[in-house]
């Protein structure tokens with residue numbers, strides 16, 4: 001058992017994080033990484049609507065009971081508007097995501 005600040009923060013077996021990946025950071029990958037002992041990152045920018053984003057968080061929770069990350073990119077994008085950023089952060093802050101600080 002490896003113990004670091006990261007494993008303690010996430011309750012994971014290993015301090016290994018799979019970073020956000022556009023098109024790839026979907027619930028199935030996040031859960032696979034989590035269930036293998038690492039920490040997966042749900043990639044917000046994949047989900048264009050609030051319904052899709054909430055659904056993805058819900059689906060991830062169905063596939064893993066472990067803590068996961070949500071990546072909200074700061075890279076410039078013409079596809080992600082100010083409204084998207086507000087929506088992503090609002091959904092997380094509303095308690096959809098545990099451990100929000």
Ligand SMILES: Cc1cc2nc3c(=O)[nH]c(=O)nc-3n(C[C@H](O)[C@H](O)[C@H](O)COP(=O)(O)O)c2cc1C
Nearest residue numbers: 018019020021022023024043045071072073074075
């Ligand atoms: C295919 C691919 C897609 C990525 N997409 C994103 C992304 O959408 N947002 C983001 O913040 N980082 C993205 N990244 C960056 C990764 O999250 C990570 O920061 C990067 O691979 C460096 O990690 P490393 O130092 O462990 O190699 C992507 C990386 C890859 C390989």
